């Protein structure tokens with residue numbers, strides 16, 4: 001029991017008993033209960049209704065260090081407000097890739113938050129403060145987040161894994177029951193297929209999966225669920241390529257402004 005209680009604070013017997021029950025329940029449904037009642041990872045899934053983008057705010061409840069994944073420029077005030085309300089220190093603004101459908105909020109956050117650093121894959125070809133290579137890790141408080149290169153939707157796509165919490169943030173590589181389109185920004189169906197199989201579907205089935213978008217009102221999935229039910233990625237690589245080359249989707253409405261802005265981290269001056 002002690003192995004899953006990470007707090008140094010004393011816990012009353014009711015809390016301990018509830019934790020014990022929760023752990024048993026989570027083990028029964030195949031998911032490990034990995035944080036205690038007093039030091040849960042702060043997790044907020046935030047939504048942009050204009051581009052259907054999910055932004056994730058993650059923090060260590062003890063040290064208060066936080067990261068934000070895929071913030072949207074129009075909603076920076078909302079995000080900074082939550083950070084302030086929760087008393088967090090925002091260390092990193094991670095973009096899973098150079099987005100085509102919205103302008104990133106990381107450039108403006110950098111101007112407004114001391115010490116804040118923007119993060120992108122080293123393969124992105126865009127401006128940022130920190131560039132991650134495949135397998136490289138960042139820390140916020142006691143948590144470690146690993147960047148895994150998952151190209152195919154774009155060259156510079158990266159998914160982010162928090163092994164201790166069994167979480168993967170897939171950007172546009174895997175969407176719930178779908179995946180990112182491959183018809184612009186160096187998109188390549190076969191590359192995407194192989195990225196997903198080797199870097200995301202190789203994780204244990206019980207890792208929860210959080211995408212950068214959902215267009216059907218879904219919020220999360222799991223690796224196991226997508227391996228079984230994803231409408232595109234359960235097919236053979238040849239069938240997948242055929243599907244992706246015939247999606248015939250209209251271009252994202254904001255692409256002409258979003259792409260050039262995101263190449264310079266969302267702002268047109270010299271601040272990365």
Ligand SMILES: N[C@@H](CCC(=O)N[C@@H](CSS)C(=O)NCC(=O)O)C(=O)O
Nearest residue numbers: 051100101172178179180181251252253
């Ligand atoms: N209608 C939206 C854009 C929708 C879209 O193209 N989404 C992309 C991810 S953002 S580049 C995508 O990959 N979709 C895959 C799919 O199967 O829908 C807008 O105008 O912003």
